[in-house]
Structures are given as C-alpha cells and as structure tokens.
Amino acid sequence: MTIQEFEEKYYLHDSNIEKVFFDADKKILMLEIFFCFWMQ
DSSP states (O other): OOHHHHHHHOOOTTOEEEEEEEETTTTEEEEEEEOOOTTO
C-alpha cells in the first residue's frame, strides 16, 4: 500500500503513531499505530 492509499483509506484523527520502522534495503516503512475507530 502506498502512503497515498493509506491516507485515502484511513482517518487517523485522535490516533497515535507508537513506533516507526524503516528497512532501507527492502524499502519498507512500518508504523505501529494506536488506532481510533470512531470515524471509520
């Protein structure tokens, strides 16, 4: 999923990014998010 697809699919209001991991070799970005479901 691209960042744009993620932004279009999920509404992150009141959610918190807990951890960010980037694997430069594989070009993969992973986010651990405390996700609020109230606008989904």
